[in-house]
Amino acid sequence: MSVKVNRSVSDQFCLYKMPRLINKVKGKGNGIKAVIVKTVDVAKALNRPPTYPTKYxxxxxxxxxxxxxxNDHYIVSGSHEAKKLQDMLDAFIKKFVLCPECENPETDLHVNPKKQTIGNSCKACGYQGMLDTHPKLCTFILKNPPENNDSGTGKKEKEKKNRKGKDKENGSVSSSETPPPPSPNEISPPPHAVEEEEDEEWGKGTTEEAQRHRMDEISDHAKVLTLSGDLERTVEERVNILFDFVKKKKEEDIIDSSDKEIIAEAERLDVKAMSPLVLIEVLFNEKIREQIKKYRRHFLRFCHNKKAQWHLLHGLECVVVMHQAQLLSMIPHILMEMYDADLLEEEVIISWSEKASKKHISKKLAKEIHVKAEPFIKWLKEAEE
Known part of the structure; x- marks a missing residue:
């Protein structure tokens, strides 16, 4: 069954349609996931890569x-209703597909990773504009432009080669030969004339509103430069930025409701897998067992993959170092709390227990922690059998 691309349109004869979104929930526990069916067909109707709505x-x-x-499999971890995903798809279409002028979906994206810009053009009304690059999905789009993307130097090089080929076919002069002088109508204006035009354009609005608008544009551009600049930093520097971000939320006493902001910042900095290491350092102390329950939602946003769970275990080791007298004997109980909270999987815990690592703490203390964890590991293996 098909639905309108823009479901807010009441016209029953609307030609812009797409297949209805269907999802199949598979797995259980931490491994539960929603497999979105017909993602490729929906993406074709929207003229966007299927990875874009899935990532959204x-x-x-x-x-x-x-x-x-x-294999045309596009998966979102967790259990999600098809209706909820369809509503989210409507939001994606409104932001990244529909023309802001005529609200038709006949648009193309023009991604320029070098300039960190995403353009939008409409084939129906001729609209051309720029998308706001602040949404999290834009970072993904800039890293993964559409295959038919015609922005940037690639298009220029292609056009240059095509022109050269046509020149040779038509017997035109080569680049080494002197080109004919331009006609009077084609002569470019002197540089100062162009500068005067630009100055005139900038000076058109002298009202407070115009000046404020220009300052907002400069501020937005500066934000984009800051965002792209952070990704050029080392992993350690980006982790430290996230640490300061989380610490500030805690100091401002708004950490309880900041889980979505934290994951957004981690995605922006591209350090999502290492985030549990940061969270556990900022949020946990000798009262860790109570804090696991309190901040479970924050950790669940990250601990869907094994790499993040490994960082969570390494973070636990660091907390034990700081509160060794209180926590060393409680290791089995702490691991059980994390396991029951779905923050750790059996496979990861057992793999971690097989070898003590000195990456974050001393080898001696790492071995002590592993010895203390043995009763829980034994129970876990027996329960699995």
Whole structure:
């Protein structure tokens, strides 16, 4: 069954339609996931890569996404109703597909990773504009432009080669030969004339509103430069930025409601897997067992993959170092709390227990922690059998 691309349109004869979104929930526990059916067909109707709406779902839900392009499998971790995903798809279409002028979906994206810009053009009304690059999905789009993307130097090089080929076919002069002088109408104006025009354009609005508008544009541009600049930093520097961000939320006493902001910042800095290490350092102390329950939602947003769970265990080791007298004997209980809260999987815990690591703490203390964890590991293996 098909639905309108723009479901707010009441015209029953609307030609812009797409297949209805269907999802199949598979797995259980930490491994539960929603496999979105017909993602490729929906994406074709929207003229967007199928990874874009899938990633958008992940950004909104704070969930992991997986793309198996070869087998047309597009997956969002967690259990989600088809109606909820369809409503999210409407929001994606409004932001990244529909023309802001005529609200038709006949648009193309023009991504320029070098300038960190995303353009939007409409084939129906001729509209051309720029998308706001602040939404989290835009970071993904800038890293993964559409295959038919015609922005940037690639298009210029292609056009240059095509022109050269046509020149040779038509017997035109080569680049080494002197071109004919331009006609009087084609002569470019002197540089100062162009500068005067630009100055005139800038000076058109002298009202407070115009000046404020220009300052907002400069401020937005500066934000984009800051965002792109952070990604050029080392992993350690980006983790430290996230640490300061989380610490500030805690100091301002708004940490309880900041889980969505934290995951957004982690995604922006591209350090999502390492985030549990940061969270556990800022949020946990000798009262860790109570704090696991209190901040469970914050950790669940990250601990859907094994790499993040490994960082959570390493973070636990660091907390034990700081509160060794109170926590060393409680290791089995802490691991049980994390396991019951769905923050850790059996496979990860057992794998961690097989070898003590000195990456974050001393080898001696790492071995002590592993010895203390043995009763829980034994119970886990027996329960699994």
């Amino acid at each position: 779902f992940g950004c909104v839900l704070g969930a992991q996404t997986q793309f198996d392009v070869k």
